[in-house]
Every structure is written in C-alpha cells, then in structure tokens.
Amino acid sequence: DTGVSQDPRHKITKRGQNVTFRCDPISEHNRLYWYRQTLGQGPEFLTYFQNEAQLEKSRLLSDRFSAERPKGSFSTLEIQRTEQGDSAMYLCASSSPGLVRATGELFFGEGSRLTVL
Amino acid sequence: KQEVTQIPAALSVPEGENLVLNCSFTDSAIYNLQWFRQDPGKGLTSLLLIQSSQREQTSGRLNASLDKSSGRSTLYIAASQPGDSATYLCAVNVGAQKLVFGQGTRLTINP
Numbered sequence: 001d002t003g004v005s006q007d008p009r010h011k012i013t014k015r016g017q018n019v020t021f022r023c024d025p026i027s028e029h030n031r032l033y034w035y036r037q038t039l040g041q042g043p044e045f046l047t048y049f050q051n052e053a054q055l056e057k058s059r060l061l062s063d064r065f066s067a068e069r070p071k072g073s074f075s076t077l078e079i080q081r082t083e084q085g086d087s088a089m090y091l092c093a094s095s096s097p098g099l100v101r102a103t104g105e106l107f108f109g110e111g112s113r114l115t116v117l
Numbered sequence: 118k119q120e121v122t123q124i125p126a127a128l129s130v131p132e133g134e135n136l137v138l139n140c141s142f143t144d145s146a147i148y149n150l151q152w153f154r155q156d157p158g159k160g161l162t163s164l165l166l167i168q169s170s171q172r173e174q175t176s177g178r179l180n181a182s183l184d185k186s187s188g189r190s191t192l193y194i195a196a197s198q199p200g201d202s203a204t205y206l207c208a209v210n211v212g213a214q215k216l217v218f219g220q221g222t223r224l225t226i227n228p
Contacts, residue, residue, distance in 0.1 A: 031214070042121070042218030042220050043206075043208075043218050045217070048213075048214040091160055103148070103214055104166075105151070105163050105166045106163060108163075111159070111160045
C-alpha cells in the first residue's frame with residue numbers, strides 16, 4: 001500500500017494557461033474525490049468518482065474545470081484558462097467501497113499546490 | 118446549508134497537558150464525522166471516524182466524541198507531545214459522498 005499519490009506537487013503557471021493534475025489512489029479503492037483548499041481554510045469538495053463514473057460535482061467546478069477517471073484507476077483534474085483565483089492546494093482522496101450515501105474513511109494525498117501568476 | 122465551526126482557531130499549550138478541540142455543525146442530519154490532522158504544506162491524515170450512531174471513538178491518546186443532537190464533537194488529546202503540533206480539522210459527511218470541513222484549529226505544543 002503506497003498511499004494516494006499526486007503529481008505534480010507544485011505547479012506555477014501564468015494566467016490563461018492550462019494545467020493538469022494527476023491522482024493515483026490506493027489500488028483497492030474504488031472511490032476517488034477531489035477537494036480544493038485555500039490558505040487558512042478547510043478543504044472544499046469538488047467532485048467524486050465511483051470507479052470511472054463521475055457521480056457528484058460541486059458548483060465550485062466551473063466549466064473551466066474537468067475531471068476524469070477513464071479506467072477507474074488514476075484520475076486527472078484539468079483547469080483551462082487558469083485565473084489567479086484558482087491558486088490553491090488541490091487534494092485528492094480515495095476510500096474503499098462502503099454505504100451508498102456515506103463516505104468511508106478518506107485517505108488523502110499530499111496535494112498539488114497551484115500558483116497562478 | 119451545513120456549516121462547520123472549529124473553536125479556537127489556534128491553541129498553544131505546554132507539553133504534557135491534556136487538551137480538547139471543539140467542532141460544531143449546524144445540521145444534525147449527518148452520516149458520520151471525521152477528524153483529520155494536517156501538517157504545514159501537506160495533505161490530510163485521517164485520525165478518527167465516528168458513525169452517526171456512535172458516541173465516541175478512541176485511538177491511542179486520541180478520543181473523539183459525537184453529540185449529534187447538539188451538533189457537537191470534541192477531540193481529546195491526552196498527554197500532548199510536540200509532535201502533536203499540527204492543524205486539526207473536523208469534517209461532517211452530509212451525504213452524496215461530500216465532506217464539509219471546518220476551518221481547523223492550529224495546535225502548538227511547546228516543549
């Protein structure tokens with residue numbers, strides 16, 4: 001069990017550029033989550049996958065954001081036309097199968113910190 | 118809309134003291150509550166998960182309680198150590214696989 005891994009750990013980009021983050025969950029976990037955390041705040045939910053299906057999306061996820069989990073394993077989060085307000089830590093988490101509506105214990109990665117200049 | 122509040126925002130105590138961190142939430146219709154630890158610039162580490170039907174959970178020096186009817190949870194840390202210094206976050210599961218987090222309590226244990 002290598003835990004949840006995220007790449008890259010840090011990304012600095014100029015406003016208007018596209019960025020993509022990758023998340024590799026714990027191998028036996030079929031549930032995968034993306035959260036966003038700004039400085040001094042708790043994480044905010046962005047989206048949730050069960051296997052390859054994206055079942056929940058927050059209103060925070062504007063049309064510039066897209067997330068995929070094509071084979072039910074790793075996931076990518078792409079931000080198009082980045083804005084300075086997108087600067088944040090993007091956290092990925094995974095969990096094992098459980099109750100339909102309830103989360104199980106979430107295991108988080110180290111996060112990908114985005115800075116938009 | 119569920120809101121989660123953690124008080125105090127920061128806490129500094131001498132090593133060896135027992136301490137309590139507080140978490141309150143506005144809607145008692147939750148599935149579970151989780152406590153996490155976050156070191157600076159790092160991801161979150163799960164500490165304890167309490168199901169809505171449970172009153173408390175224990176892991177080592179940590180004990181978390183849940184009073185759903187009053188919308189409160191506490192995290193008790195016994196015999197605090199400098200290595201316990203971190204930000205502690207509570208989060209409630211409001212269904213639809215979403216966690217709503219508080220802003221955290223930044224804990225400093227002074228040697």
